[in-house]
Amino acid sequence: MYSGGCFCRAVRYQVEGAPFHETLCHCSICRRTSGAPFVAWASFPRAGFRFTSGSPARIRSSPQACRSFYAACGTPLVFEHDGFPDELDITLCSLDEPESIQPKDHTHVRSKLRWVDPMDGLAQYSQGREP
Numbered sequence: 579m580y581s582g583g584c585f586c587r588a589v590r591y592q593v594e595g596a597p598f599h600e601t602l603c604h605c606s607i608c609r610r611t612s613g614a615p616f617v618a619w620a621s622f623p624r625a626g627f628r629f630t631s632g633s634p635a636r637i638r639s640s641p642q643a644c645r646s647f648y649a650a651c652g653t654p655l656v657f658e659h660d661g662f663p664d665e666l667d668i669t670l671c672s673l674d675e676p677e678s679i680q681p682k683d684h685t686h687v688r689s690k691l692r693w694v695d696p697m698d699g700l701a702q703y704s705q706g707r708e709p
Contacts, residue, residue, distance in 0.1 A: 580622075581630075582673040584653035589632030591655065593668060595623040600670075600682045602700070604690035607639050611647070612654050615694050618670035619657065620679050627656075627666055 580597075583590035597620035608617040634646040634655055646656040657667040670676050683701040684690075696702060 580668075580673055580675075580678065582655075582668065584632070584634075584648035584651050584655065584672065586648070586651040586653075588650060589634050589648045589653075589655065590630045591668075592628055592630055593622045594626035597622055597679050599667070600679055601685045602681045602683070602696070603685050604694070605686035606689050608686075609689075609691075611637075611639060611645055612669075615691050616684070617654070618676075618681050619667040620670055620681075621665045621667050624658075624664050624666050627668075 579592055579594050581590065581592045599619070599621040601620075602616045602618050604616045609615060632648065635649040636644050636646050639645045642660045644658045645654060646658075647654045653672060654669050655672050656669075659665075659667075670679055670681070673679070681700065683703060684696050685703045685706055687696070687702045688704045690696075
């Protein structure tokens, strides 16, 4: 089981299950909603996720996706895509132990900032992962 929450600890969550699709996303929406050059994510089975305290705000960040964050401190927490109803993504740095899950690739690198140069040897995908 993994646990995490927002910066001010008003919103907390727990998630059970094995993480998958551990990535560093360089898409422009992740950059804009986080204020960072990329965001570390991991997917989990939706059935294993629950908020244990607080209520995050939700925003439809694209026609097919919603993001949850805590409005008071601004921490991005969860990404949900309508096309994948059985999974959700959690920001790795909102975990209590973010080093417990290591990213395995970079996605949406065609959108990366020119001054970001991923030299970590991880796989890189122009958009999302190939099926």
